[in-house]
Amino acid sequence: MNEAAPSDGVKKVPLLQIFLAFLTIGATSFGGAVPYLRNALVERRGWLADPEFVEFLSISQSLPGLNATNMSILVGQRLGGVPGAILAILGMCLPGGILMFITGILYKEHGGRALTTAALKGVAAAAVALVLYTAFQLGRKSLNGRADLVFVAITAVAVAVFHQSVLVTLVAVGAAAILWHHPPAEKGR
Amino acid sequence: MSDIWTLIRVFGYLSLLTVGGGMAAFPELQSLSVDTYHWLSFTQLVHLYSVGQLSPGPNMMMIIPIGDWVAGPVGAIVVALAFFGPTAILTYVVGIWWGKLAAWPWRSSIQKGLAPVSIGLLLAGCASIAKGAIIGWETALIAITVLCVLMVSKVNPAVVVLAGAAVGMIFLN
Known part of the structure; x- marks a missing residue:
């Protein structure tokens, strides 16, 4: 650029x-x-x-x-x-x-009316699919290699299963993933 | 007044978690707004988020009703400023420096490293919201159908979410 x-x-x-x-x-x-x-x-x-x-x-x-x-x-x-x-x-x-x-x-x-609640249930189910689809699309575009899949899994499991704070997970796994993708050779640092 | 400060603190914090999209902050949004401060129920949060997908513009405008419910219209404005302000400033600053950082080898490492983390956070957010949204085989079926439709066609996502509402009204009533 x-x-x-x-x-x-x-x-x-x-x-x-x-x-x-x-x-x-x-x-x-x-x-x-x-x-x-x-x-x-x-x-x-x-x-x-x-x-x-x-x-x-x-x-x-x-x-x-x-x-x-x-x-x-x-x-x-x-x-x-x-x-x-x-x-x-x-x-x-x-x-x-x-x-x-x-x-x-x-x-x-x-929001409490029966018809509204029914519609909202449908909307919420569709919204879940939308998020999954977004994750899938982003993954196809921006993941490089198997290590990235491991980073995805660690992040998702840490937050969703072990209820680790998003901030801590972001910083910890983020730092590890950035180091993993470190620049190739060190020339003239 | 103390409510306003809490709103600023919570949404300012959530703002910085939205790496890769608003969904990344959802687990923390749930824990703070539902469990810690009881501003709304988990079901209400799931509903607001989902309806928010139907509105144009940024897809996290659902935070505005939370601000309104807690502290009235002022709360709504405060929440919007707290949630969008910090990242706006950060993006502005990085935007100015980005071109100059092109030669810095770690720039690309940071981008490559944050990509899988942001997708992981997105999936974690998806899992959180699914707990409130997939509540039986009917809703599971709707989600699977919507996912398939999105995968194979180029239909506008908002249309599919709207279709979910219609299916819900007919079959889940």
């Missing part, structure tokens, strides 16, 4: 446009934000080139935070600095946030 410093050669986009673009994505991205982001930012508006989008996505996935919000920060920063990043994440979060706020109020009042 030969990324130029963000000040030269990089297209700046008016802040209002950044906000409106992310507000639209935030309001329409049903079933996962990434494809919508790519469509809106790369294909439709041409604000980013595809390799850059992929690079941002890879940063987003390596850091804590959701893909949708991390992508908003990175793209917003690239297009409009700090205000761009703030407006992007705000636009991304507002529609879903308001929707879930209302949903929460309705759920508290009507």
